[in-house]
Amino acid sequence: MPAPFDRPASVAAFALFALLPGLLLAAACLFGGPWIWAALIWMGGASQIVDTVIARGFADPGRDEAPPGTDLLSVLLALLHFLLLLVGGLAALLQPELGMASRIALFLGLGLFFGQVSNSNAHELIHRGSRALFRLGAAVYVTLLFGHHSSAHRLVHHRHVATPLDPNSARLGESFWHFFPRAWAGSFRAGLAAERALSAARPDRPNPYLVWIGGGLACCTVVLLVLGPAGLGWYLGLCLYAQMQMMLADYVQHYGLERARRADGRYEPVGPRHSWDAPHFLSSLMMVNAPRHSDHHAHPGRAYPALRLERAGKPRPMLPWSLPVMAALAMWPRIWRRVMDRRVMRMRG
Structure with a gap:
């Protein structure tokens, strides 16, 4: 019988580890106390320690x-996101008996889940062929006030x-703190321009930015009416924190890598050397x-259980530590550059 790391990951394994932090956070919202700290410790430290100690990946499929259950797990994760963000999480943060330390710990745990698990799942959904699944993923981004990502990510x-x-x-040498506002505003504008071009070619096609912006305003209005100014403040804070997590993922996964420009002015096709794995x-x-x-990037429509590393092929950029650890490291520009710049230069060379 092959060892666990010699086999591809099953949907059941994805379900266990993707749902676990959300379920811990649900318990934290319902029961408070040690559940809050268990959720934060798992999201913010324990899982990263496990990955650092056992720095291995499972086999390529x-x-x-896509195996049975692939889309079902994505739907369950999206529903869990809505419950944690719009129902349980904000209500728990507003409980008057919750101490400040527990309140901050719950906020951090929720933000990490929305930025890492919800974002990854919504990213998966907006690439699915089903219109219903795309809309579900876009709805997750809208509730995080990041709806334009559904356009900018795919089209730009x-x-x-x-x-x-x-x-x-x-860019090589660019700090995350410079990248974050530049990429946020730039992707919003570039996605809007791409959608306007599509709508100009098809006059009967509405621009989805009306939904991205209008849906976000609607979410803010509902939260304000139901939970008041304090609830809106926590909601905006969670959305900003989650958006930082999302942009950290983009920053880490493409830092410093470039596609060569050909003599005819076009860029070479996207390949394995243009993303950090x-x-x-x-x-x-x-x-x-x-x-x-x-x-x-090579196969945007490929469902998550079927994605490969293909380590036996040509050398490709590999991060020295797990993606969450590298995202935390990216918040310290000097340390980040010390770790990553020489690796970038090796890949360019």
Whole structure:
């Protein structure tokens, strides 16, 4: 019988580790106390320690077909997101008996879940062929006041990744704190321009930015009416924190990598050398294989259980630690550059 790391990950394994932090947070919202700290410790430290100690990945799958249960897990994760953000999480943060330390711990745990698990799952959904699944993923982004990502990611990032035309590809030497506002505003504008071009070609097609912006305003209005100004403040804080997590993922996964420009002015096709991968098994399961990023760019429609690392092929950029650990490191620019810049230069060379 093959060892666990010699086999591809099953949907059941993805379900266990992707749902676990959300269920811990649900218990934290309902019962408080030690559940809050258990959720934060798992999201903010324990899983990263496991990946650092056991720095291995599971085997690549042998086929492209999505196994049964793939889409069901994505739907369950989206529903859990809505419950934690719009129902349980905000209500728990407003409980008067909750101490300040517990309140901050719950806020951090929720923000990490929304930015890492919900984002990875919504990213998966907006690439699915089903219109219903796309809308579900877009709804997750709308509730995080990041709806434009549903347009900018597919229409701009995937087309122009690792070129100056992509706002979400971090430049060599650029700190995350410079990248974050530049990429946020740049992706909003670039996605809007791409959607306007599509609508101009099809006059009967409404611009989805009306939904991205209108849906976000509607979410803020509902939270304000139901939970008051304090609830709105916590909601905006959670959305900002989650958006930082999302942008950290983009920053880390493409930092410093460039596509060569050909003599005719066009850029070379996107390949494995234009995304940083992370093979670590636990974060890959928790984030529905988002760390296998280069294969996603090569096959955007490939479902998460079918993504590959293909380590036996040509050398490709590999992060030294798991994606969550590298995202935390990216918040310290000097340390980040010390770790990553020489690796970037080796990949360029």
